[in-house]
Structures are given as C-alpha cells and as structure tokens.
Amino acid sequence: MVASPLAGRRPATKESGRRTLARRLQRPGVWFVLPAALLLVIFFTYPLVTSLWQSFFATSGGVTSWVGLEQYARLFADPLIGKSLANAALILIVQVPLMIALAVGLAYLLNQSWLRFRGGFRLFAFLPAVTTLVAYAVVFRVMLATDGGAVNQVFAVFGVEPVDWLNNEWWARVALIAAITWRWTGYNMVIILAGLQSIPAELYEAARIDGAGRWQIFTRIVIPQLRPVLIFTTVTSTIGALQLFDENYILTEGGPNDATLTPVLYLYKVGFRQFDFGYASAIAWLLVVLTAVIAIIQFRLMREKK
Known part of the structure; x- marks a missing residue:
C-alpha cells in the first residue's frame, strides 16, 4: 500500500491561515520602513560608529596610527x-x-x-x-x-x-x-x-x-x-x-x-x-x-x- 504524500501533513486551520495572512500583510510594511531605516543607518548609526572608531586614532605628519585611549x-x-x-x-x-x-x-x-x-x-x-x-x-x-x-x-x-x-x-x-x-x-x-x-x-x-x-x-x-x-x-x-x-x-x-x-x-x-x-x-x-x-x-x- 502506497502512502499518500499528504498523509503526514496537518490539516490547515483557521489560526494558521490567519498567521499566513498577517505575514503577507506585513511584507509591504517592510518596504515602507526600509527607506527610513536606511537613512537612519547612513546618517546616524554609521557616523556614530565611525566617530567612536576614529577616536582611537591620531594623525601626525599625514600618517594615521592607532593610539588606543590616548585621545581620552x-x-x-x-x-x-x-x-x-x-x-x-x-x-x-x-x-x-x-x-x-x-x-x-x-x-x-x-x-x-x-x-x-x-x-x-x-x-x-x-x-x-x-x-x-x-x-x-x-x-x-x-x-x-x-x-x-x-x-x-x-x-x-x-x-x-x-x-x-x-x-x-x-x-x-x-x-x-x-x-x-x-x-x-x-x-x-x-x-x-x-x-x-x-x-x-x-x-x-x-x-x-x-x-x-x-x-x-x-x-x-x-x-x-x-x-x-x-x-x-x-x-x-x-x-x-x-x-x-x-x-x-x-x-x-x-x-x-x-x-x-x-x-x-x-x-x-x-x-x-x-x-x-x-x-x-x-x-x-x-x-x-x-x-x-x-x-x-x-x-x-x-x-x-x-
């Protein structure tokens, strides 16, 4: 007797259908949020992290070198x-x-x-x-x-x-x-x-x-x-x-x-x-x-x- 390919699957319920519909409705929202998130990363997060990294360096004679906590x-x-x-x-x-x-x-x-x-x-x-x-x-x-x-x-x-x-x-x-x-x-x-x-x-x-x-x-x-x-x-x-x-x-x-x-x-x-x-x-x-x-x-x- 050949088992049906659908034998091991659980029947779809109303709850799983609601979750699937919610995920589909959320996908367009991600695209609306993406431009603001990119602007936040480019103009806030990146400069913030870069300034922290730059505070551990010093430039002398045109050469930039790591100085650790010397600036602080x-x-x-x-x-x-x-x-x-x-x-x-x-x-x-x-x-x-x-x-x-x-x-x-x-x-x-x-x-x-x-x-x-x-x-x-x-x-x-x-x-x-x-x-x-x-x-x-x-x-x-x-x-x-x-x-x-x-x-x-x-x-x-x-x-x-x-x-x-x-x-x-x-x-x-x-x-x-x-x-x-x-x-x-x-x-x-x-x-x-x-x-x-x-x-x-x-x-x-x-x-x-x-x-x-x-x-x-x-x-x-x-x-x-x-x-x-x-x-x-x-x-x-x-x-x-x-x-x-x-x-x-x-x-x-x-x-x-x-x-x-x-x-x-x-x-x-x-x-x-x-x-x-x-x-x-x-x-x-x-x-x-x-x-x-x-x-x-x-x-x-x-x-x-x-």
Missing part, C-alpha cells in the same frame, strides 16, 4: 575642556533656572481665564522659538555692538556709558545668557502651559474651599502637579546648554579669552580648524556620556515620581 587621556589634561565645561555649567546654573522660572510665570499668567487676548499673547511669547538660530544671533550681535548698537544707544539716552558687551568676559556671558533666554523661554512656556491645562479644576476648587490663597495654590498645587513637566524642561534645557554652539559662535566665537567657549564649539575648532578629528571624536563621545548621565537622572526622577 588628553581630555583630562586639556585646560580648555575644563573651561568649556565650566562655561556650560555656568549657563546651566544661571540661565536654566532663570529661563524655567520665566516660563512658569508666563505660562501661569497666560493660563488665567480673566486675561483677554490670551491667544495673541501666547503667540507673541512663542515667536522667538520659531526664529532661526543664526538670524536671531546675528540680530543680537548687531544690537549689542559697542559702537552704534541699539542697546548702547538706549543707554546713552539715560546718560549711561556704553557697555562693551561682546569683548568683556563678564558682559559677554551676560549677553549670551540673555540671548538664549530670549530664544527658548517661549518654547518652554508652551510645554509648561500644556502641563497647567492638564491639572484638574477640582484641585483648585477644593483649595479655595479650604481657604487657600493664590500663592498657596501656586506653591502647593501648581508646582507639585507640574513636577514631571519641570523635570522634562530642565533636563532638555541642560542638554541644550551642553550642546550650545550657534549663539556663542556667532556672538563671540567663544571669546573673549574663552569666556563663552562651550564643549561643542571647542569640538568644532579642534575638528575643523585644527583638523584633529581623532581628538574631536573623543570630545564628542565625552558629550555623549554626559548627556546619557543626565538622561539617566531624568529617568530616575520620573521613576521616583511614579
């Missing part, structure tokens, strides 16, 4: 790395709290029901965020010029001596912090405003019934409820301080006396002016590690909140 050892002996990180820390300590405080105040004010033309005021406050970085930095450079700048002209009306904004170490830092604050306060305000609008109205009503004033409502209800949003805006602003480049490059090019030099600007100078790409890659990975540490802190803070 240079980071600890380079005084400009320390100064650039100190400048970024100064911006973080002074500018970030100032900007977040202004953003919270603006958002709280623009969330009040009694305020007329709230939409127009919100648009006006957010407009700096849609201004291109280069354009607004150039405008600030013209306004803060020592001779003929708009700011010094206003000071002259009140009999105040002109300030050398961009050539004095102290005032250059002030000018940079003012420019960044003007640019990003409205951006953070919109995020905080969204957080304010998610707070249940019942909390405000219960607080008023208990006799709480406006300041108590703000400190006991608004700020605690905004904690996740404030953590997010603070962390993103901190990462932005580490990645600062456009503003200080256009305003001062890191001067005077490296007073506004930041890690990314120093990376640019090392890589594209000194053509020391190995050391520039090491600086880039230092920033990657610092950014990762800040992200981990964010996740832990959010976990504690939950």
